[in-house]
Amino acid sequence: MITPAGLLPNVNALQAKITPAEATETFASYLKTAIDGVAAQEQNVHKVNDQFLIGEVDENKVILAATQAELSLSLTAQVRNKVIEAYQEIMRMQI
Template identity: 65%
Template structure:
């Protein structure tokens, strides 16, 4: 059997009371986190490029198959293309901001 348990009105209001937001980053903190995100992304692309170089060397020595080399090189190429497009969009956004009159 299901019983109705009533919560006093004061407790119900406390349950729906919005909680204060305390973790709002400042603009400087946001810039630092965005900068570190970009640095990590660029470091990841560089690591993929180095991995492709290693795979190429191992392929020449006969240690890996050609399909592994092709997959690694395509992944590195796609990462580089994505990074280039992101850079282009960031530059476009910066130029648009600079064109706006204050």
């Protein structure tokens, strides 16, 4: 879900080729993919929990799945908070 910094494309090269509308669409697509990943992890927790209840998996897998989903949700909340802070900062700028 997260790209290591060394693998990010050159931002200056991208700015020359992408229009603002395309950049917005790309960012929206990235966010949708990330949120879909969090939702998939939540579904996985429910599935693993059900499997645990019928004795198909051990408690370690349940704890691992729950922790991964919790971390993903926490990261998503932090990204949301940073986006909101950036938006508020832009709105405070004087033109």
